Amino acid sequence: MDANLKELMISNSDSIVDSWMDEVGRIKSGNYTASISDELYENTNREFVNVIFTSIQNQGSSKVVEEFSEKMINLGWPLSYITDGLQVFRRVTIEFLLKQADQVDSSHFSNVLTSVDEWIEPLIRQLVNEYSGSWENILSLQRVALQELSAPLIPVMEGITVMPLIGTIDTDRAKLIMENLLEGAIKHNSEVVLIDITGVPVVDTMVAHHIIQAAEAVRLIGSTCILVGIRPEIAQTIINIGIDLSKFPTRSSLKKGFTRALEITGRTVVDLPSKNQGIDEIMNALKGE
Amino acid sequence: MNPRSCVNIHKEWDIVGARQLGREMAKEIGFGTVDQARIATAVSELARNIYLYAKNGQVCFEYIYTNSQKGILMTAVDTGPGIKDISRVMQDGYTTSGGLGAGLPGVKRLMDEFDIESAAGEGTKIKAIKWIR
Amino acid sequence: MRIPILKLHNYLLISIQTEIDDQTAIKFQEDLLAKIHKTGATGVVIDLTSVDIIDSFIAKVLGDVVSMSDLMGARVVLTGIQPAVAMTLIDLGIHLQNVPTALDLEQGLVKLHQELGG
Ligand SMILES: Nc1ncnc2c1ncn2[C@@H]1O[C@H](COP(=O)(O)OP(=O)(O)O)[C@@H](O)[C@H]1O
Ligand SMILES: [Mg+2]
Numbered sequence: 193m194d195a196n197l198k199e200l201m202i203s204n205s206d207s208i209v210d211s212w213m214d215e216v217g218r219i220k221s222g223n224y225t226a227s228i229s230d231e232l233y234e235n236t237n238r239e240f241v242n243v244i245f246t247s248i249q250n251q252g253s254s255k256v257v258e259e260f261s262e263k264m265i266n267l268g269w270p271l272s273y274i275t276d277g278l279q280v281f282r283r284v285t286i287e288f289l290l291k292q293a294d295q296v297d298s299s300h301f302s303n304v305l306t307s308v309d310e311w312i313e314p315l316i317r318q319l320v321n322e323y324s325g326s327w328e329n330i331l332s333l334q335r336v337a338l339q340e341l342s343a344p345l346i347p348v349m350e351g352i353t354v355m356p357l358i359g360t361i362d363t364d365r366a367k368l369i370m371e372n373l374l375e376g377a378i379k380h381n382s383e384v385v386l387i388d389i390t391g392v393p394v395v396d397t398m399v400a401h402h403i404i405q406a407a408e409a410v411r412l413i414g415s416t417c418i419l420v421g422i423r424p425e426i427a428q429t430i431i432n433i434g435i436d437l438s439k440f441p442t443r444s445s446l447k448k449g450f451t452r453a454l455e456i457t458g459r460t461v462v463d464l465p466s467k468n469q470g471i472d473e474i475m476n477a478l479k480g481e
Numbered sequence: 482m483n484p485r486s487c488v489n490i491h492k493e494w495d496i497v498g499a500r501q502l503g504r505e506m507a508k509e510i511g512f513g514t515v516d517q518a519r520i521a522t523a524v525s526e527l528a529r530n531i532y533l534y535a536k537n538g539q540v541c542f543e544y545i546y547t548n549s550q551k552g553i554l555m556t557a558v559d560t561g562p563g564i565k566d567i568s569r570v571m572q573d574g575y576t577t578s579g580g581l582g583a584g585l586p587g588v589k590r591l592m593d594e595f596d597i598e599s600a601a602g603e604g605t606k607i608k609a610i611k612w613i614r
Numbered sequence: 615m616r617i618p619i620l621k622l623h624n625y626l627l628i629s630i631q632t633e634i635d636d637q638t639a640i641k642f643q644e645d646l647l648a649k650i651h652k653t654g655a656t657g658v659v660i661d662l663t664s665v666d667i668i669d670s671f672i673a674k675v676l677g678d679v680v681s682m683s684d685l686m687g688a689r690v691v692l693t694g695i696q697p698a699v700a701m702t703l704i705d706l707g708i709h710l711q712n713v714p715t716a717l718d719l720e721q722g723l724v725k726l727h728q729e730l731g732g
Contacts, residue, residue: 364614370704371515374697381717405704412700412710414693414717439711497635500667518667518698519705525669526706529636573707583670587706 197307200292201285202249209241211284212277219276236269240277248311254318261322271323275316282312345376351457353382354446356421357403358391366402373406377415384453385410388446390421400435407440416456418442420449487541490531490559499528499540506542507553511613519591520553520611526584527557527607533578535561535605545610552593552612560604567597617642619649625726626650626688629661629719639675646679650688657726658683661719663694673708680713689729691715693722 201208216237220228228236243260250256264274289304290296346354355373377385387406392399403419410417419442422430430437443449454460486506488499503524507517524540531538538559545554564570571589576582589595592609599605615638620627626649632638646658660676662668668676680690691714695703703710714729716722 367614367701370701371697374700378697378717383717383721408709409697409700409704412695412703412715413697414695414715414721493636497633500669501633504667515698515701518696518702521667522669522702522706525667525671529669529671581670581674581706581708583673583706583708587670587708590705590707591702 197289197304198248198311201289202245204288204292205245208285208288209238209245211288212241212281213237215280215284216277219280236264237277240274241281244278244281244312244315247315257315257318258322261319262326265323265326271320274319274323278312278316278319282308345372345380347376347380347382348450351381351383352386352450352453353377353380353384354386354388354450356388356391360394361392361399361402363398363402366406369402370406370409374409374413377410377413382415384416384418384456386418386420386446386449386453388421388449389419389426390423390446395426395429397433397435400430400433400437404435404437404440416441418449418452420444420446485541485543487539488528489537489539490528491537493532496525496528496532500524503540503542503553503555506544507611510544510551510553512553512611513614516611516614520555523588523591523609523611524555526588527555527609530584531557531559531561533580535559537561538604550612552610554608554610557607558604559606563601563603563605564597564599565601567599571597615641616645619646621649621653621655624655625657625659625723626653626655627659627661627719629663631664633667634665634672636671639672643675643679643682647682647686650683650686655688656730657723658688658690659693659716659719659722659726660690661693661722662699663696663718665694665699666696668695668699668703670706670708673703673706673710677708677710677713680710689714689726691722691725693717693719 213234217234220233239260243256246256247254261274285308286304289308290301293300344356346356348354353376355369355376357369361369373385373387376382387403389395389403395403407417407419417440419437419440422442422444441452443452451461486502488495488502490496490499500521504517504521507520512520528540531540536559538557538561541556541558543554545552569575570585572582573586574582585597588607588609592611594608594610596608597605598607615632615635617628617630617632617634617638626646628642628646630642634642649655650658660679676692680692683690692710693716695715714725716725
């Protein structure tokens with residue numbers, strides 16, 4: 193019975209598709225998809241209904257559905273377009289199948305309903321799953337991206353890590369920065385952490401307070417914090433509002449801070465004989481001849 | 482479902498029991514490890530204050546929900562001597578027991594919301610909330 | 615409960631592995647000072663890697679033990695303070711300003727060695 197119904201539906205796909213396109217076309221006006229061009233809308237509808245048929249024919253082939261949903265998600269079509277479309281499909285198909293019988297008794301009626309539900313159910317499940325899966329993905333990706341953007345930690349060499357701070361620092365961000373800073377310092381086993389505030393536009397009492405707290409926490413976990421990138425106007429504010437930074441090593445530039453970090457970790461920078469020196473020597477040698 | 486769990490405080494070891502329960506419940510509702518530590522530390526401070534200054538009392542925890550947030554509410558109640566000058570005990574470093582005087586002002590900073598009611602001779606009730614970020 | 619104290623040359627090593635309650639903390643303070651007295655140790659490393667909570671009471675005991683040991687001629691380094699613990703200490707307003715720190719036990723020993731010039 194079920195097989196017959198399915199055959200009946202497939203062989204009449206044209207007329208089912210027509211009524212489906214009709215109804216779905218009507219939904220368009222005055223809802224979420226109103227801004228989409230008629231042409232694109234119609235093409236998408238056609239693709240959608242093809243996916244529905246293919247999936248039913250292959251008893252829930254997931255490959256086409258997967259590709260289709262991926263595309264729809266990437267293009268930003270709402271989930272409600274999918275669910276509306278499937279609802280309409282269910283209604284249209286049921287109507288069509290019932291009309292084909294000369295006599296509709298209750299057993300035939302329920303048979304049609306169950307069969308159509310069975311065809312559509314796996315589709316709904318898969319599409320909704322793909323959609324929600326992708327939202328979770330996007331959300332967690334964005335969260336991670338935001339976190340990294342807001343407080344990146346760069347292990348420049350063994351024992352030395354740099355955290356450049358960029359943008360405004362509020363209390364929430366300060367907490368995040370501190371967490372990243374401490375966890376990163378431990379992960380990279382950093383004896384020295386350089387906090388670079390070159391990119392922080394305004395250092396008021398509150399921002400300074402957060403920075404000092406971060407530096408103090410870094411000291412508690414056992415590494416040394418050097419504050420670098422102190423521009424003249426920041427030095428002025430810090431002194432004018434009476435913030436005591438004397439407990440922390442500070443340097444005007446990242447470069448100077450890094451040199452200090454090298455000292456702390458027992459290293460020095462050694463100039464290798466440069467090309468110019470080589471040339472000088474040759475010139476001298478030539479002169480001497 | 483919103484269970485309320487309490488720990489009675491009358492011996493020193495109860496402080497450990499209270500902070501373990503606080504941490505457990507914080508973890509359960511989804512706080513990260515750092516906030517779990519903040520909550521457990523706050524519990525420890527309030528429980529110890531009860532043990533030190535009021536001898537007997539109770540620390541309770543419950544989950545709270547609003548439209549947009551969820552979090553944990555802890556309540557520390559005792560019927561001890563109470564606190565005469567609340568603004569004074571909220572200052573960093575104020576102590577009557579040779580402690581660090583960091584407990585109450587610390588709890589206020591560790592948590593997101595903090596409320597203290599106390600009357601001399603009647604006891605003290607402290608409520609503190611931490612929201613999940 | 616008692617926290618074990620190990621001796622290594624002139625140094626004492628302590629790795630705190632348990633949840634510290636008040637009695638344990640106070641007992642530890644006594645034990646450590648006694649051991650410094652007995653051994654004449656010049657350096658102490660207290661490793662806190664496994665400690666997941668330090669409230670103001672424990673912090674005071676730790677800070678005191680550092681100052682007391684100092685008085686007895688033994689330099690103390692605290693190591694392995696966890697990020698979450700460091701952040702709660704900062705919130706409590708406890709900075710352990712005069713207490714030397716290091717990332718782990720090994721680096722704590724290195725630090726002692728450098729400072730004591732031994
Ligand atoms: N539950 C309480 N009942 C009565 N007094 C209290 C209570 N809690 C705190 N206090 C008072 O407030 C002071 C400050 O408390 P706190 O900030 O925890 O610091 P500490 O415990 O180190 O003294 C205490 O020394 C005590 O006098
Ligand atoms: Mg206290």
